Amino acid sequence: MEMTESGEGRKDVLVLLEETEGETVLRRLNAEDGSVVWEFRETTRDVPLQVSTNVEKVFVVYLKGVSGAYNLKVAVLDTLTGKRMDEMVIGSRADVHGKDDVMFVGANSAAPVVAWTDDARQTLRVNVLGTKSRQEFPLPEGTVAVEIHAPHLVQSQPHFLVHSKTATGHRGEVFHVDLKTNIISKAYSLPLLAGPGSFSTSSDGANVYFTRITEDELILLSSQSHGILGRWPLKTGDSKAAAIHGVSEVIKKTGSQDSYAVRAAAVTDTDDWVLIRNGELAWTRPEGMTGGVAATFADIPESEDLARSLEQEAHINPLQAYIHRVRRHLNDLQYLPAYLDSLPIRIISSIRGTDTPSTDGKLVRDSFGFHKLVVLATKRGMIYGLDVGNSGRIVWRKRAFKIQKGSKWDVKGIQADESSGQVTILGANDDYVLLKTDTGEVVGAQAPGPDATTQSTAIVDTLSGPRLIRIGRDGTIGELPVYRAPTQSVVTRGAEGELKGVVFTPNGTTSYESTSWTFSPPQGQRIVNIATRPSHDAVASIGRVLGDRTVKYKYLNPNTLVLAAVNDATHALTVYLLDTVSGQLLSGAKYPGVDATKPIECAISENWFVCTFFGQYSLRDSPAQAIRGYQIVVSDLYESDEANSRGPLGDSPAFSSLEPIDAAAGGAALPSVVSQTYVLGAPVSALQVTQTRQGITSRQLLAYLPQSHGIAGIPRMLLEPRRPVGRDPTPAEAEEGLLRYHPAIEMDPKSVVTHEREVLGVERIIAAPAVVESTSLVFAYGVDVFGTRVAPSFLFDILGKGFNKVALVGTVVALGAGVLLLSPMVRKKQINMRWSASM
């Protein structure tokens, strides 16, 4: 639970762990190799709180009693052996309400204290650890929260500061502990200042300094007296930093008597991390972006003025339209000097091959479609707008809700509406935020309610365009107005975890939901992963041309999903392919020996799907051989087993999942599945397929490598189920680009899109098409945030950075010079020739 260093020659670590059955264990771990030096077990059902030490003893602080009326219990242990020396209960009355009331447990200092308040935050009770007495101090009127700051060095004087926050301001009171008598006395108090602020301690030998960061000042105080040692105005630029919590380091300048240098790192109320050096902002870091829970790509909204004036021109008579246009162009002339100004910079940067940064902060779409925004919501309730085309510059940041300490914002869905330029974020507790994409201005919001009502959300097509709808906890959506009801079937999870297909039937102005099908996995199977098609899944060609010029037609049913269900008893994984309109099972595959405790993930795109898991089994066709490792199964879906055949559907222009054609075999037209399994060199998670505008570019499977902290782009060419097994490809197959099957796919470092950077804890990867066909925009979030552009078939439609413009221009100039030099020579020669020829 808590970690504290024990101040010994070798700094060992004390760890307090809460185990099941109310048992708590305190372990002293060797700082060099993490082995257990000793452990102390407590089997009483007390709530463990913290561990603390002074020089010779270890204190374990528990809450003893029943919920709402606790007493503090302190167990005193010997530092060297971990044997219990003493145990005491502080106070006779049960006056501690819960864990949150205990403000502070000091550690490592000469006199560690424990402090707690009553529920109304009126009195503060302090106990010096190791003694039984406690002292009470009244808290200032209107206090809502209390923090205590004390030095963490044994040599430092045992002084501490009580930081009490009111609704509008904050104040501090400094107390001294008498080491001999263990009596706590109040030394001085600091004035109430408006706004939030932070205190931090720093000790230099015996001296203890307190650094106070308010909204506009950095103040340095000594613990001895209330005299201000130094004060610096805060220069944090245009960003208003309201520090919430900080740490500081104070250095007394040698030579001069009362000259100090202070640097303080603080967390601000916008989840940023700033370092303030003598009042000046040294750096700031958007630490709040860790813990992303939802993100989406959004186009930069186009300038509405231009669209409006163009529309206007189309609707008035030609002469007026002409005058209007001329006037508009004359008006545009005012931007000409600025444009001419920027020309040299643009030319130089284009020759150097660097991207032109749009430093003026204006958001403009570019012709390649690289300039997009990413809207990222974090679990701490912050929303960020990032400019993808500008190395992820933060365009805006907004706090959506104040999220309580210990809880997190459970975002279920996010959708960017291109037509209105707004982003909708739906949370689990009936909350929503609607904000503008380009400025982050909140248009509408509803704070989270007490209960989680939402199972998930889905982006559906409605009569009024695509919409994000909320799905209730047991898979019910409820009645919706006709214009907002989905026009397709929606797949939800039922109360028992089964899958349901829900359709909406309009009746008057309201649409009512009805279940069209349900799919329950067989007894003992548990659904672990569901993959659906990306909303943008362009398919360039309906068939694959084989080496012998025959065509295998792809099975391109847009209403399919992949479902992975695992049986925990038999370790069997079953992967189902379902038709979402009819609930029909299109294909199924079973894999034995799959570890359900390791990630099992699927992805589907175009006419293929992949599933990755850890498998350990013997081969079906040769049971003597066994396979073990992280595997990926790729399956291609075709309309028919044979080439040049369109299967039971033939050339019919339409098909229906609900009314299957009368095939010879009967039933629905089932796809022909070709599968192959590969063994991966490392586990993968967060699967995502790259998306491009037309789908002509070959695809890559993007996957996070949790062990080596990178994002790999596995080419689809490698993950090809038709690779010939056990023989070299025939010339026809080689022409198709098929390589010989090799079971292992090692992660090629050149295919790692994060290169050498370590990206930690990626939860999801999202992809979006750019305007140019070759490129797909990629954004990964989780703990770290990472964005890039990938070109699976290389940059075939734009000039790469490697294109040497200097060489091109140089060659042209050299050629020109050569022509100029040679032309008089050639002319002279030709004239000579003419003359001699005539003779």
Next chain:
Amino acid sequence: MQLPSLLLSAAALLGTTVLASSAAHDRQSTTTTTTTLTLRIPASPPVLPNPHALPASTRATLTALGAARAAPLSAANTFVFRDVPAGSYLLDVHCPTVGVMPLRVDVGLRANGDRDGIGKGEAGLEVEVWETFRGGDWGNKGAVVPVSAGGADGGAVVFEARVVGGREYFMERSSFSVLSIFKNPIILLSMVSMALFFGMPKLVENMDPEMRAEWEERQKENPMNAVMGASTGQGVNPLGNFDMAGFLAGSSAKADEGSGGSGNGKGKGENRKKR
């Protein structure tokens, strides 16, 4: 002044207790039949001369069905897996800079045996280690990795991993250089012919008059005369006296060619006479 010395003595005292307690810990673990495995990364000169240069995020995983253990890189370039129960495991080292051969680790699967390269772990659990091939049969074991007893705790086993290669994340971008153009054989050939084209007439002009006369006599006898004459630029262009109108009118082209060839020689002779 007294404080540091006091601390030192405390540390010394602590050291003895650590040994005692770890021994106690070992005794405790014998009842649960587990062992401690230590994997060491040796210095492998061409790729990794100094294993201390490994990034701190390097970690090793021990996986089997239903088991997953991970160990961070220690300061001594080892990965220590504690309390490993009997079983057959896949051991991978995940490192962003070097590739390491995956290993198969069998703990306590052999009943008895004292072959070389088998380390006795705690509680009589025998540890065997082989290199394994990803995607290959699990029974197809590679080279045996020698296992020795020892390590940080008494009774643990130590074995070494094999570093197989560095990991290159970047491709060198081909850069343009003028020299690369001249390395092209086609360019070289055309340059040689260009040199001939421009250099020959100069050579001929600089020749001694008698030598030149002799050379030209030989040129006349040469059947390639016409061709050479054209290429050296001395004679008349064969197309120079090509009569298009006559050709279109259907006059004999062969006769023209013949006269052109002989006229060529004459032209040269006349040229010389003029000078």
